[in-house]
């Protein structure tokens with residue numbers, strides 16, 4: 001069975017999308033207590049520019065100035081039954097670390113019996129010759145809290161201790177209803193499961209819209225991990241989730257605050273330049289064959305991400 005054909009199987013009896021549980025969950029630690037010490041040049045981050053979970057790590061790595069510390073490479077946005085592949089193309093190329101042809105090789109070298117999906121983002125350790133983690137929520141947190149010795153001067157504190165409970169609480173509901181909510185809608189295999197995902201998604205977007213009417217950022221009056229997690233879903237929303245995943249009650253451009261907020265982030269250093277709409281659109285529309293069997297990639301929408309946003313007036 002092809003990987004893509006497996007998608008419908010990843011649903012519960014009532015047709016709801018269920019995200020896999022398999023993951024590799026070691027941690028990079030400042031003191032090395034995990035066996036994976038924070039050492040410059042030791043780790044490599046594999047990403048797809050299409051993937052919202054990988055996109056978080058790309059943004060955080062850039063904002064913290066970790067480019068010289070953790071190397072990174074990009075897979076081909078088109079994934080077939082063999083999984084993510086390293087191929088020459090615009091914005092991606094051969095595997096610079098082990099010469100792998102497919103990301104699956106990194107997983108199987110780590111654990112020859114690995115039974116999960118071969119997902120991005122994941123981090124390779126040059127010293128032990130294996131993956132450290134593919135657990136995306138840990139990757140950005142470890143960059144923020146364990147690699148602090150290597151942050152660039154003036155790097156933002158994206159996960160300040162005093163805000164962590166609030167950030168975690170906002171992340172939890174936004175993950176459930178928005179970040180993963182769009183997937184629940186898109187991969188639903190029953191009308192009921194689809195409608196319940198779309199309901200929850202747009203109720204949560206209304207909640208975020210209200211929250212952002214009186215504050216510039218999601219938590220604590222400053223840019224945090226929570227904003228980065230929401231941004232990578234918002235930036236894909238009108239381009240792919242609205243059509244491809246049928247999240248079409250409203251577009252992000254229809255929400256004054258969410259749309260201003262998304263542009264505010266997009267227009268600052270470290271955000272817009274990491275967004276590749278070509279990889280994003282080709283990945284989703286050409287990879288999920290059970291949703292878009294013709295693999296035709298829509299031309300639109302035309303969205304002006306550079307329009308002024310007026311968010312600086314908010315606290």
Ligand SMILES: N[C@@H](CCC(=O)N[C@@H](CS)C(=O)NCC(=O)O)C(=O)O
Nearest residue numbers: 019020051052053117118119120134
């Ligand atoms: N590792 C995570 C999330 C990351 C993730 O889903 N990445 C997607 C791209 S957005 C991926 O690599 N999918 C490959 C596949 O499903 O074969 C998970 O286990 O759910």
